[in-house]
Amino acid sequence: MTEKEKMLAGEVYSAVDPELLEELMATREVLYEYNSLHPSETRRMKEILKGLLGYVADDEFIINQPFRCDYGKQISIGKRFFANFNFTVLDEARVTIGDDCFIGPNVSIYTACHSTDPVERNSRQEWAKPVSIGHNVWIGGSVTILPGVTIGDNVTIGAGSVVVGDIPPNTIAVGNPCKVIKNL
Numbered sequence: 055m056t057e058k059e060k061m062l063a064g065e066v067y068s069a070v071d072p073e074l075l076e077e078l079m080a081t082r083e084v085l086y087e088y089n090s091l092h093p094s095e096t097r098r099m100k101e102i103l104k105g106l107l108g109y110v111a112d113d114e115f116i117i118n119q120p121f122r123c124d125y126g127k128q129i130s131i132g133k134r135f136f137a138n139f140n141f142t143v144l145d146e147a148r149v150t151i152g153d154d155c156f157i158g159p160n161v162s163i164y165t166a167c168h169s170t171d172p173v174e175r176n177s178r179q180e181w182a183k184p185v186s187i188g189h190n191v192w193i194g195g196s197v198t199i200l201p202g203v204t205i206g207d208n209v210t211i212g213a214g215s216v217v218v219g220d221i222p223p224n225t226i227a228v229g230n231p232c233k234v235i236k237n238l
Contacts, residue, residue, distance in 0.1 A: 061146050061182055062128075069166075070178045081106070081126050089120040107131065111153065117141060118159075128165075132189065137161070146182035147201070155187060158195035158213065165201050188223060197232075208238060 055063070057071035068074075088102045103117060104110050109130035117137045123129060128145035132153035139159045143149055147165035151157075165182045169175045183202035187193075191205055194213030205211065206223030215232040226236040 064147060064181060064183060066179050066181045068178060069180045077125055081124060084126070085120075085122060091119070093119070108148075111135070124166075131155075138195070146180070147184040149185045149187075151187045152189035152191065152207065154190045156192045158193055158197065160196040161193055161199075162197075163199045167201050 055065070057067045057074055058077075060067035061074065084102060084106050088099060088106075091099055100113060100115070103115075106126035107129045108127045111131065111133040114133065115131055115135040117135075118139045118141070120139065121137070121141050123143040123145050125145050128148045129143055130148070130150045132151055132155060134154050135151060136155070137157035138161075140161075141157055142162040144164045144166045149163055149165060163185050165185055167181050167183060169179070185199055185201065186204045188205060188207035188209065190208045191211070192209075193199075193211045194215070196213055197211050197215045197217065199205070199217045203217050204220045205217065206221060206225070208224045209221050210226045211217060211221065211232060212226070212228030214230070215228050216230040217227070217232040219231070221227045221232065221234065224238040225234045226238070227234045
């Protein structure tokens with residue numbers, strides 16, 4: 055298997071593989087163009103994102119500048135998606151976001167995992183776990199979503215939360231670590 059195939063399969067891979075580094079640089083070039091556009095150039099913004107992201111359900115999406123991701127192709131967004139300023143997605147694994155989701159400013163979604171052992175970590179070996187966000191989800195500002203998390207449908211995640219585990223559908227969850235405080 056190539057390092058990219060290992061990455062996409064959730065296996066340990068080399069994060070400094072030349073093919074992966076080349077893809078990362080190509081994505082940064084595309085994002086540089088996207089983030090440098092005049093805010094009124096919405097048509098060009100959508101064209102760029104449709105070419106970058108793995109799946110875009112419709113033309114009714116908005117991702118405010120600046121936006122950052124690692125690869126783009128592992129990101130899928132549903133209908134009527136909205137992300138505010140400084141949306142960051144480390145998409146070494148698949149990131150799936152449902153319909154009618156609202157992402158507040160400064161939200162980060164991470165799929166990349168690193169060893170807690172410093173020697174292993176310094177080898178630049180890592181792995182990735184997918185993140186899944188259901189339909190009708192509102193994620194408040196400055197939320198961090200960690201690798202392997204699934205957030206169910208009709209969920210609100212309170213601002214500043216760190217989501218370390220799955221959040222069931224039809225709930226409101228907040229905190230660090232993020233916990234359900236109310237069932238809907």
